[in-house]
Amino acid sequence: MIDGTKMLTAKVINRVQELGFQDTSRWLWSHVDSRIREKTLNIETEAWIEADELGFEAECHGYEPISYANFDLAIEHLTIQPGEDVFLDYGCGKGRAVVLAALQPFKRVIGVELSQQLCQIAESNVERIKSKTNAGSVEIVCSDAVTYEIPQDVNVIFLWNSFTGSILEKVFEQIRKSHKESPREMTLVNCVPKGEEDMMASLPWMTFDKIVEPRFFTGVEIIFYRVEAE
Template sequence: MGNQSIPTGNYKFTVRTKRWAKFLVNYIGEKLRGLDFSMVYVGELQRNVEHYHGYSMTDEKEMRRILGTVPLEPAKTGFIDLGCGKGMCLKCAAQMGYKKVAGLELDQDLLKMGRRNMEKLKLNAQVIYGNAMEYSDYDDYDLFYFFNPFGPPVFEKVIEFMLESQERRNRDIWAVYNHPVSGYLFEEAGFKVKLETFDDSRGFSVRYYLLPKRKNS
């Protein structure tokens, strides 16, 4: 699909009103349970380090739809969220029965929030402190999720790690990219676009990439 423009959001008044109303309901419900997923967060890291973006939660209903769309059996699938923030996607994957669930987060404050949420919910999901430019322990994972967490230089390194991981453990690798601004990098690396959906409430597309299992292994 190339380096094309990506919708940046849906600014219709009715859509924004519904989104804010939903946010308030979720936020109040979370506070009553001692959780924190919904509130947008931009910390010192995102303000001062180029190519690292702020946190915005993937809607729970949307995430469950995404996970249900990928043609993988949860009980046999490792899931990782790169730039997992407060852990909503980890919550969904763990509750849907994924074999292994983990998220990578570089921001210390978000890391603490994510770990606290998982502990509060008693979910078997690991929130790992790490820099995506350095972390390369991907062999246990089959499904990678990105909500546009960083810029092209970081994505290039992450994709390199994913390719190397397939060399070590040959399997289908799925990459789901929400708001795929740098999606062309996956295509240039040999990932195939299998599906693209659109979230009207956010105005973002979600692209599903597959790096097929190598035949000669």
């Protein structure tokens, strides 16, 4: 694993240059916030792991968890139907989004992850919050998102910068196939690093719903789409 302090310093310098001092200060605060949340939940999800360290090809991204503040915001803008909605995190890494979703009254929460090493850590984190879980069940599936067959009751899909290019296109096809086989209303929450192309925007079978601007720092756009029941 690359030295964490060196990576943080490089990230801070890049960020100040790209987004300014105020944004960077807020972003750094979000890391302090994350330490507090990790301690409270007794989980360990904070890390940056480059794709090549995980042995991935270029279109699969490495691990960087969603910030707690941004995930909270995404949840605030979802209307969860308790005991009915099923949440899927594509590329769940160490399971931060899965753990936070498991605190909500979802029927089921699923995390799909390619790295076996990260799957094991995610499972351990899920185990640690067992007594606090509000979801009916929580499952980590160690699989390539490209080949993962989406269960027919999944209706909330969360994506935070897990892959790009042809991998993302194949994942979109999986979502479309699942919807065709079992038409239902689905919500897609796509968290996109600011300045990067939102590939969902060009899909004619998805309807743009809203963009939520993070109140904390500006590096991410949280974009909601719907796939309607037919």
